[in-house]
Amino acid sequence: MKHLILTTAALALSAGMGVAQDVVRMGTEGAYPPYNFINDNGEVDGFERELGDELCARAKLSCEWVINDWDSIIPNLVSGNYDTIIAGMSITDERDEVIDFTQNYLQPDPSNFLAISKDADLKTGVIATQTNTIHSSYISTTDATLVEFATPDETIAAVKNGEVDAVLADQDYLRPIAEQDAELMVVGEPIMLGGGVGMGVRESDTDLKAKMDAAITSMKKDGTLNTMIKKWFGDDALTF
Amino acid sequence: MAGAVEPPSPHMFPFCIDPSTLPDGQWLACYLTSGKHMAFYASFGTVLLLLAVTAPVALAFGFGGAVAARSHFAPLRWFGKGYTAIVRGVPDIVFFLFFVIALDQAFEWLRHQIKCPDWDAPVRQGNDFIVCTEAKLPLSASPQWVHEVYGFSLAVLTFAIVFGAFAANVLYGAMRAVPKAQIETAEAYGMSHRQSFWRILVPQMWIYALPGLSNLWMILIKATPLLFLLGVEDIVYWARELGGAKTNAFTYPHPDWRLWYFLGLLVFYLGLTKVSEIVLTRLNRRLSHGQATAAGEALRNQVTA
Numbered sequence: 001m002k003h004l005i006l007t008t009a010a011l012a013l014s015a016g017m018g019v020a021q022d023v024v025r026m027g028t029e030g031a032y033p034p035y036n037f038i039n040d041n042g043e044v045d046g047f048e049r050e051l052g053d054e055l056c057a058r059a060k061l062s063c064e065w066v067i068n069d070w071d072s073i074i075p076n077l078v079s080g081n082y083d084t085i086i087a088g089m090s091i092t093d094e095r096d097e098v099i100d101f102t103q104n105y106l107q108p109d110p111s112n113f114l115a116i117s118k119d120a121d122l123k124t125g126v127i128a129t130q131t132n133t134i135h136s137s138y139i140s141t142t143d144a145t146l147v148e149f150a151t152p153d154e155t156i157a158a159v160k161n162g163e164v165d166a167v168l169a170d171q172d173y174l175r176p177i178a179e180q181d182a183e184l185m186v187v188g189e190p191i192m193l194g195g196g197v198g199m200g201v202r203e204s205d206t207d208l209k210a211k212m213d214a215a216i217t218s219m220k221k222d223g224t225l226n227t228m229i230k231k232w233f234g235d236d237a238l239t240f
Numbered sequence: 241m242a243g244a245v246e247p248p249s250p251h252m253f254p255f256c257i258d259p260s261t262l263p264d265g266q267w268l269a270c271y272l273t274s275g276k277h278m279a280f281y282a283s284f285g286t287v288l289l290l291l292a293v294t295a296p297v298a299l300a301f302g303f304g305g306a307v308a309a310r311s312h313f314a315p316l317r318w319f320g321k322g323y324t325a326i327v328r329g330v331p332d333i334v335f336f337l338f339f340v341i342a343l344d345q346a347f348e349w350l351r352h353q354i355k356c357p358d359w360d361a362p363v364r365q366g367n368d369f370i371v372c373t374e375a376k377l378p379l380s381a382s383p384q385w386v387h388e389v390y391g392f393s394l395a396v397l398t399f400a401i402v403f404g405a406f407a408a409n410v411l412y413g414a415m416r417a418v419p420k421a422q423i424e425t426a427e428a429y430g431m432s433h434r435q436s437f438w439r440i441l442v443p444q445m446w447i448y449a450l451p452g453l454s455n456l457w458m459i460l461i462k463a464t465p466l467l468f469l470l471g472v473e474d475i476v477y478w479a480r481e482l483g484g485a486k487t488n489a490f491t492y493p494h495p496d497w498r499l500w501y502f503l504g505l506l507v508f509y510l511g512l513t514k515v516s517e518i519v520l521t522r523l524n525r526r527l528s529h530g531q532a533t534a535a536g537e538a539l540r541n542q543v544t545a
Contacts, residue, residue: 023381031481033489038481040491041275064384068471076471079341079369080348080376098367153484157496176487181495204368 023062024208025082026052030067031151032173034232035088035197038067047232048086051105054224055199058215071131071150074098077200083208084201088170090134090194100203102212104196105225107238111135113188114174115166116159122188125165128155134194135168159184172233259491271492280478284508287464287474290396294460297400299453302407309412320408327405335402336469340394344377351375388472395470403460410452415441417448419532447527447536454520461512479505 028048030038039045044065056063066082077085077099090108091101111134113122124143129135131148139146147164149155155167156177167174171190178186199216201209219225226239255262256270271277308320327335348371349363356372363371373379378386418441426436467474483498528535 025380031484033487037489038276042279043275046489066384066387072471075341078367079345080371081344083380151480151484156485157498160496176489177485180487180493181485202368202370204365204370 023064024056024084025066026056026063027066027068027073027077027082027085027087028052029070029073029087031070031153032088034172034176036086047228048088050228050232051219051225052084052086054219054228055212055215058218059211061211069150074200077202080202083205084199084212086199088173088197089200091196091198092134092137092194094137095200098203099200100205100209101198101200102209103216104198105216105219106197106229107240108192108194108196109238110171110190111138111168111193112171112174112186112190113166113168114156114159114178114184115187116162116183116185118185118187120165120187122166126163128158128164128167129169130155133169135170138191138193139168156184172237175234267492271494274492276478276482279473280475280482283473283475283478286392286472287467290392290399290464290467291461293396294399294403295457297396298403298407298456298460301400301404302409302411305404305408306411306415309408310415324405324408324412327402328409332402332463332466333469336398336466339398339401340470343394343397345369348375348377351377391470391472395467395472398470399460399463399466403456403463406456406459407453410449410456411445413452414445414449418444444531447524447531447533450520450524450527454516454524457516457520458513461509461516475505475508 028036028044030036030044032046034046036044036046036048043049044067049065052063052065068076068082070087073085073087073089074095076082085099088106089095089101091104095101113120113127115122122144124145126145126147127139128147128149129139130152131150136146136148147158149158152169152173155164155169158164159167160183166187168191174186178184199212201212216225219228220240229237229239253266253269253273255266256273259267259270262270305320305323308316309324311317311320348369352359352363352371352375355374359372361370363369378390422440422444423436426440427433431439465474465476468476479501480498483496483501485496486493524535525539528539530536530540
């Protein structure tokens, strides 16, 4: 009898589990327009919001958006506070050791320097980047002095107030800023870094990874991904 | 701990449909009433709520710690002394960053042991911390507000443990500062140890504890921006988010306005500490009545003069 009750309880629990698993918590930074940002209504917006909602619809998952600081975005994924990272995160070997990535949904994008003067010293000067990015690891291998900031926005502010000579970041992040701020200009040669942007998942979450991969493949096949990329990053953006 | 995405709120003014065409005054009115700003204003309430909840909880922890440190039962005394010594010795930030993740995982691990005894996969798989779905805290399927309340409660608990340790030290000192003659008299009247503690020592110790406790209260007010480290979206988070330069991707593009937002925070915090000072001064006066202290003596002279 006791055994019977336990079995019933276990069944009830596993039934509850089936429902619970369908909610996928999507972790993003919300500070990297046009990839992801918090719009004036206080909602997550941007390319990755639109993409994430579409991927969830195709994978038949109900998704909830969660914002988290860039700095702790991987630890919080790993400890299970949300289930994916969809935050313009480039696929690198270093990150791949800690988490898994889906296939890339953005092509490797050149990175640019942004400065207030054409003759900014990019070789040995002071360069700002966001912490724990492909850009910060790149600068640390050069002769330039690296200054790291918690948010992308602070790197731009540091260039404007003369604290650093230039900022290194993704071209797609810097382009609208350079176009709209007369003081700032793109300088130097573009650099290719990273293996494109993918969605980060826990290494143990193979099921979710497979579902998201399938959804990305289907969006690549029917061209909707390319349309979305052009909508958010302009007609010159690299597509699939 | 992850934060919230506020639901969109309708515009307060009817003319806010297309802000790019508005004159400056109306633009500013629309800007300051956007959904994001409403979340900013609401976060002031979060900070006040944190203070209102944390202060009594920390005081309770402190009282418990002080009583434990005075105990005649050695293990309890070691616990009380150990608590104050360890927590006071570890930098707040280390404590906040380590403790909240550890606490969260400890809760989930306990629930995992109770709810999923048949689970055979290890909880730690490489870098991942995995408990069964029913043991997640809060459940993944719970609405966002549950996640927020949980994050906030963890924050309160962490603040209470940290500030409780300091409060324990203050109260421990205050208990020793109550004149010994008072306790001896109580015992001479036949009060038990317990009775003299609750009826004589505790009511009289507050006047000695107040300067230390009011100091702690001020530090607690200033420490509330640590909420941001815990992933609770507090006023510092929103000030930084709203103040940063905004491109045309946003409805209200503007240059770097962080200075103005942080100036607002400065005024808020100064106002809060000023109000606290006034209240604490009054409290000090009230507690000094009839006390065998210099302040109590001064009050007596005022009455008789």
